[in-house]
Amino acid sequence: MIERVPGAFHPFVLPFVAGMVFVLGWCLVGMVRILVELPREDRRRFFLSLVTPKTAWKNIKDIFLNCLIHVRLWKRNKVLGYMHSSIAFGWFMLILLGHIEVILFVPERVHFLYYPIFFNFFVAEADSTLQGSLLMFLMDFFLLVILSGIALAMVKRFRSRLFGMRRTTRPSVLDRVGLYSLWAIFPLRLMAEVFTAHISGGSFLTGPINALFLHFFSNDLHYMPTWWAYSIALGVFMFVLPFTRYMHIPAEMLLIPMRNAGIGIRHPRRGFAKLEYYSCPGCGVCIDACPMTASRANVKDCTVYLNRQLRRGNERRIEQISDKCLLCGKCTEVCQVCVQGPELRVAQRRMRSYALSPDYSQIDTAPMQAAVRGAKVLYFAGCMTQLTPSIRKSLEALLRRAGVDYKLMDPDGGLCCGRPLSMAGREEQARELMAKNTEIIRASGCEVLLLSCPICYRVFRESYDLPGVRVVHHTVFLRELQLAGRLPLRSGPETFVYHDPCELGRGCGIYEEPRRLLDGVGTRVEAASHHAESVCCGGSLGSLTLGYRQREAIVRASLKNLTAEHPATIVTACPLCQTTFARYADRPVEDISQTLLRNLG
Amino acid sequence: MIDFGFNLAPSSAVNLDEIDLSRYRALLRMEPDARICMGCGSCTATCTAGPFSGMSVRKVLLALERGQHVEVNRMLEGCMLCGKCMMVCPRGINTRHLILSLCRIKQEENYD
Numbered sequence: 001m002i003e004r005v006p007g008a009f010h011p012f013v014l015p016f017v018a019g020m021v022f023v024l025g026w027c028l029v030g031m032v033r034i035l036v037e038l039p040r041e042d043r044r045r046f047f048l049s050l051v052t053p054k055t056a057w058k059n060i061k062d063i064f065l066n067c068l069i070h071v072r073l074w075k076r077n078k079v080l081g082y083m084h085s086s087i088a089f090g091w092f093m094l095i096l097l098g099h100i101e102v103i104l105f106v107p108e109r110v111h112f113l114y115y116p117i118f119f120n121f122f123v124a125e126a127d128s129t130l131q132g133s134l135l136m137f138l139m140d141f142f143l144l145v146i147l148s149g150i151a152l153a154m155v156k157r158f159r160s161r162l163f164g165m166r167r168t169t170r171p172s173v174l175d176r177v178g179l180y181s182l183w184a185i186f187p188l189r190l191m192a193e194v195f196t197a198h199i200s201g202g203s204f205l206t207g208p209i210n211a212l213f214l215h216f217f218s219n220d221l222h223y224m225p226t227w228w229a230y231s232i233a234l235g236v237f238m239f240v241l242p243f244t245r246y247m248h249i250p251a252e253m254l255l256i257p258m259r260n261a262g263i264g265i266r267h268p269r270r271g272f273a274k275l276e277y278y279s280c281p282g283c284g285v286c287i288d289a290c291p292m293t294a295s296r297a298n299v300k301d302c303t304v305y306l307n308r309q310l311r312r313g314n315e316r317r318i319e320q321i322s323d324k325c326l327l328c329g330k331c332t333e334v335c336q337v338c339v340q341g342p343e344l345r346v347a348q349r350r351m352r353s354y355a356l357s358p359d360y361s362q363i364d365t366a367p368m369q370a371a372v373r374g375a376k377v378l379y380f381a382g383c384m385t386q387l388t389p390s391i392r393k394s395l396e397a398l399l400r401r402a403g404v405d406y407k408l409m410d411p412d413g414g415l416c417c418g419r420p421l422s423m424a425g426r427e428e429q430a431r432e433l434m435a436k437n438t439e440i441i442r443a444s445g446c447e448v449l450l451l452s453c454p455i456c457y458r459v460f461r462e463s464y465d466l467p468g469v470r471v472v473h474h475t476v477f478l479r480e481l482q483l484a485g486r487l488p489l490r491s492g493p494e495t496f497v498y499h500d501p502c503e504l505g506r507g508c509g510i511y512e513e514p515r516r517l518l519d520g521v522g523t524r525v526e527a528a529s530h531h532a533e534s535v536c537c538g539g540s541l542g543s544l545t546l547g548y549r550q551r552e553a554i555v556r557a558s559l560k561n562l563t564a565e566h567p568a569t570i571v572t573a574c575p576l577c578q579t580t581f582a583r584y585a586d587r588p589v590e591d592i593s594q595t596l597l598r599n600l601g
Numbered sequence: 602m603i604d605f606g607f608n609l610a611p612s613s614a615v616n617l618d619e620i621d622l623s624r625y626r627a628l629l630r631m632e633p634d635a636r637i638c639m640g641c642g643s644c645t646a647t648c649t650a651g652p653f654s655g656m657s658v659r660k661v662l663l664a665l666e667r668g669q670h671v672e673v674n675r676m677l678e679g680c681m682l683c684g685k686c687m688m689v690c691p692r693g694i695n696t697r698h699l700i701l702s703l704c705r706i707k708q709e710e711n712y713d
Contacts, residue, residue, distance in 0.1 A: 358678050
């Protein structure tokens with residue numbers, strides 16, 4: 001083990017050192033800014049979570065599994081998972097092993113930022129000991145792993161379909177600079193280490209290639225430009241990193257602990273939200289997932305482009321993208337980083353100022369309170385079920401058949417649950433309606449609040465304060481009745497497909513109860529995409545700007561997804577989905593209560 | 602004044618030469634679809650807020666064309682944005698966004 005370079009310095013390290021100092025400084029300033037922008041209680045909660053052993057351990061585990069191993073990506077696509085984890089984990093191991101080499105062999109140089117990176121340049125005969133040659137072997141091994149990942153990345157850039165991605169993002173100019181410099185780093189590192197392998201030592205990869213090159217290179221003059229090129233590639237990558245999608249690498253490491261601390265988006269640009277959109281890796285998985293991309297005009301309105309525009313501060317586009325989204329939540333479901341696209345958009349909508357605001361203080365709830373008093377089970381049909389009275393009647397018939405003592409909360413039309421208002425960003429007005437509804441429900445003294453609309457169900461579950469009241473969706477309630485033997489069903493030859501409404505499935509995690517109910521009345525087939533990846537019907541109230549005509553392509557694409565296995569009937573558990581599908585479907589579309597009523601034993 | 606047990610309602614005549622159409626024009630710039638409403642009243646029939654506040658998208662558009670801003674504001678203040686009007690509109694007007702746009706238009710004077 002000999003230090004080869006006097007003074008342990010060579011000017012070729014400067015591009016790397018400059019880039020490293022720049023990127024570390026940038027990230028530090030960014031981190032402080034985000035922490036300052038957090039509301040006081042969120043900041044307190046974050047710091048507390050860092051010193052709580054349970055969350056601290058969870059942070060380390062999540063960062064290791066998500067940032068380095070990319071577990072979520074492995075579950076989705078093995079090749080993409082390998083590609084990302086080979087580069088991320090391999091690079092991490094190279095840095096770690098470099099530091100171990102320095103600590104073991106030249107501990108006095110450990111404070112030099114560049115020494116572990118360019119170890120093979122500065123130290124000769126590094127493989128002269130057993131420890132040294134083992135470390136050399138590991139370095140070569142992980143370099144090979146990274147190179148295989150880079151090769152896959154190159155293929156993916158030009159043939160993304162081979163990796164199961166139909167559409168991918170168009171990288172910006174700086175993204176391309178970052179991408180090409182990242183591609184260049186590792187082949188250049190290989191060449192630099194190969195050219196110095198007979199001086200510094202090498203292993204199974206660098207050694208033989210070096211021996212090969214020595215046959216036709218008469219001197220060592222070419223290794224210096226290669227080390228320079230390696231350092232410059234690293235420097236370029238570090239300098240462009242804050243302005244490219246690769247910013248997700250440092251951002252995600254802060255995002256994970258903050259999420260584990262339970263911090264949410266409050267402002268669309270400041271604090272935690274900034275971390276969310278900087279953590280977007282720009283992979284474009286959300287493009288194929290987004291139901292809006294059924295028509296090409298909406299491709300640029302996916303979450304990946306929202307994040308890009310948020311970084312650029314392009315106000316006009318941010319407004320457009322925020323208003324168009326259906327808020328179905330599928331982008332978050334498929335996202336590797338779980339960027340909360342819908343929440344970012346709702347936060348943006350909340351920023352609007354309106355010249356006129358609704359005021360519901362004049363509405364007198366006293367007569368409604370009097371009408372529901374003494375109900376055990378209170379059934380709130382909600383706006384959408386009122387629009388489809390057949391669903392309400394079917395559910396009431398089922399309840400009567402099962403002998404449930406219930407009262408209808410809105411026989412002559414009630415108040416809205418408030419979710420459409422809060423989706424439109426008018427949170428304050430939504431709270432007003434919620435207060436009115438809470439008054440009525442509390443006055444009834446009910447034990448169970450039954451809902452047949454997932455939009456209402458979600459808001460009653462998440463945002464209402466109803467102590468002692470069990471909020472339940474009709475699919476769950478009917479399943480319970482069936483299990484208790486109060487709802488005899490007759491099985492027939494009919495085939496069904498079940499559509500998971502966004503608010504019920506992804507929103508509330510209810511997937512199995514409706515499926516079990518359908519299993520009792522016929523043969524059930526699955527849609528092409530189902531459960532958490534079900535496709536929004538296209539009628540969602542989340543979108544403010546999508547009109548009737550623009551929604552048609554979305555509805556048709558969703559129907560195509562549902563009818564992949566040729567079911568006779570489409571069944572859903574949301575009156576809005578039912579109405580939307582029924583408009584274009586070539587076969588009957590029913591709410592689950594209608595299906596069950598037809599098949600009562 | 603003798604109380605006859607009845608009185609005369611104030612005149613509701615609209616003088617089309619004097620009314621203020623700036624708000625209606627601003628709406629048309631933001632929502633050109635407002636022109637294609639045929640006044641069928643499906644929105645009124647399904648409106649959740651209607652029974653409580655007299656909200657009706659059909660009437661809002663009519664009142665805007667007549668410059669009756671007090672009525673427009675009174676109706677808009679009752680809207681709950683539930684979106685049923687949009688679902689039933691036979692002309693496919695995005696009434697929900699139309700209402701939001703109308704709420705965003707800065708009023709020249711305070712009509713209330």
